[in-house]
């Protein structure tokens with residue numbers, strides 16, 4: 583049986599590390615991307631201690647040379663890539679839209695938007711060689727315009743700066759357009775919503791564990807061939823059903 587090879591960006595902690603762990607538990611060989619080599623090695627050690635077939639790879643999603651070097655290394659080592667999880671992201675800048683710090687907003691877009699495009703385009707030749715490749719873009723319900731503007735939704739009450747939510751809205755369209763371009767291929771491209779998860783990204787204020795946050799990501803990364811491409815799917819946070827199951831979210 584051939585091994586499935588997955589690359590997870592920003593896999594040294596949080597939901598990315600848990601995604602790597604859960605994919606590995608399904609027998610997937612996991613390449614744990616980390617922008618800091620020491621943090622990457624630590625993640626590799628932790629994953630291997632749990633029995634994972636894991637290797638760290640240096641990957642700063644904002645650095646073209648780093649992204650290309652990672653793609654070249656994967657090509658040399660494996661010749662293809664089955665799963666790409668674009669997980670790395672930052673959340674800086676806050677306050678109302680009228681007080682937007684454009685510097686912070688550019689920084690967020692470099693990682694959360696341009697970084698995803700750069701990594702995806704560098705990995706696509708390898709993904710096209712896989713029999714049934716899956717790309718999962720880590721989005722968020724705060725990038726979903728419908729609940730963010732629906733007064734009945736808890737999301738409409740969350741304080742939100744422009745940078746992070748709009749970066750995820752952009753990522754949603756990016757997901758939809760990659761899925762459209764690749765619809766006649768074996769590559770599926772979907773966006774995941776992990777739900778409000780306790781990680782460093784939000785000062786550990788989330789109400790879901792990182793392991794729970796990784797569940798919808800792993801689901802989309804391992805979709806069967808007759809599954810959809812070009813959807814936003816994951817945790818459904820509704821006041822009526824706080825423990826609602828997973829499902830598709832509106833863009």
Ligand SMILES: NC(=O)c1ccc[n+]([C@@H]2O[C@H](COP(=O)([O-])OP(=O)(O)OC[C@H]3O[C@@H](n4cnc5c(N)ncnc54)[C@H](OP(=O)(O)O)[C@@H]3O)[C@@H](O)[C@H]2O)c1
Nearest residue numbers: 592596597617642643669670671720722778779781782783
């Ligand atoms: N937590 C939530 O409630 C929540 C909700 C919805 C969506 N998400 C999404 O879930 C994903 C994971 O977030 P998280 O909550 O697990 O956050 P996290 O714990 O802060 O982890 C973020 C990861 O991204 C990495 N990263 C940041 N910039 C990078 C870069 N330029 N190159 C490579 N790696 C970089 C970080 O590396 P360092 O350790 O080096 O900083 C870290 O490994 C993100 O896409 C986030 O937007 C999270």
